[in-house]
Amino acid sequence: MARAGLTTDRLVRAGAELADEVGFDQVTVSALARRFDVKVASLYSHLRNSQDLKTRIALLALEEMADRAAGALAGRSGKDALAAFANVCRDYARAHPGRYTAARHPLDDATAAGSAGVRIAQLTRAILRGYDLAEPDQTHAVRLLGSVFHGYVDLETAGGFAHSAPDSEESWDRILDALDSLLRNWPARP
């Protein structure tokens, strides 16, 4: 029998495609084996187990998002940077829903520390260079931005804003305006 040419890398990439097509939680070692027209057990030479596959897809998604964010932020600052970063998150989630879900898959501490997630956090912080915020408010602001982007995209893809006016596009724009305004007028501790 001819070999299928499986590698961990090809499997993970195919797994990411599968996630986008059928949803991250439908990604299974069996489905992946079918896609390569290969017996299930064969994948276990390349993947420790099902959880390992999901973790690797998560890491791939984080890398891709970090790369896009880095590209989008280059040469921008202030509100331009804010909007560019925000749109990277949102666009990625729309183009790759399965990967986006994967990116929020819980990782153990060591894995998370070595992932592109830290790069994304650094880039989020870089946005704030265009605003005048000292520590610890800078960290609070980083956490706020992360929460808003993550939260909004999550609610939007869950269909939260689909069937009501005004449409989601307008809210997104106005929320970016509001965040920009907030960062320029960050309140002093009361």
Place this chain on the structure above:
Amino acid sequence: MARAGLTTDRLVRAGAELADEVGFDQVTVSALARRFDVKVASLYSHLRNSQDLKTRIALLALEEMADRAAGALAGRSGKDALAAFANVCRDYARAHPGRYTAARHPLDDATAAGSAGVRIAQLTRAILRGYDLAEPDQTHAVRLLGSVFHGYVDLETAGGFAHSAPDSEESWDRILDALDSLLRNWPARP
């Protein structure tokens, strides 16, 4: 053999407890059957299927959150109301992580429309009565608040803020300050 006294309601409540103990995605019809010391097939007289169980747990969680939010908002306005509502979300997520995950389980449109989710949305809007916001900005603000609360709690429970200073408690307080400030100074369309 004595009967176990299963009802859909008891199963759903036990399922919610199970979710809090072992995680929402570990909630399975089999595990629930074991908990009642009953054969798996017996549950299928009370639940259509596994998905049905999860949906019902989600609806229960939404009800509980809506009830708590309604209680917390009674007699409060302005920043008091904002903080009270926000803390209901956060406290619920910490006390009932499985249920909280369940509450964000995707529902089909009809189910969502009949769920306590709409009550939660109404309560979020009620918070804004203490601020001076006209439509459509009010809706944008509702969506922003939903995104922040949801996003923050999600990142926090995923361990996102656990291992770095300043601690999450402080960020949460300051973010509520910032949101209050933003709502009082909502920017005009540029």
Place this chain on the structure above:
DNA sequence: CCCGTTTGCCTAAACCCTTTAGGAAACTGC
């Protein structure tokens, strides 16, 4: 009180996904 009906739980069985163990065929380099 007893008998028929309803209801609740059971056995059995099919199907899918996961994971490990061990074997055979295909590549690799000498």
Place this chain on the structure above:
DNA sequence: GCAGTTTCCTAAAGGGTTTAGGCAAACGGG
């Protein structure tokens, strides 16, 4: 062209889901 390694296979055990069909406990009326 042969030894060693890699790649994929068969086999099997274990668990979750779901349906079909059966028996017995509870219930309600005569």
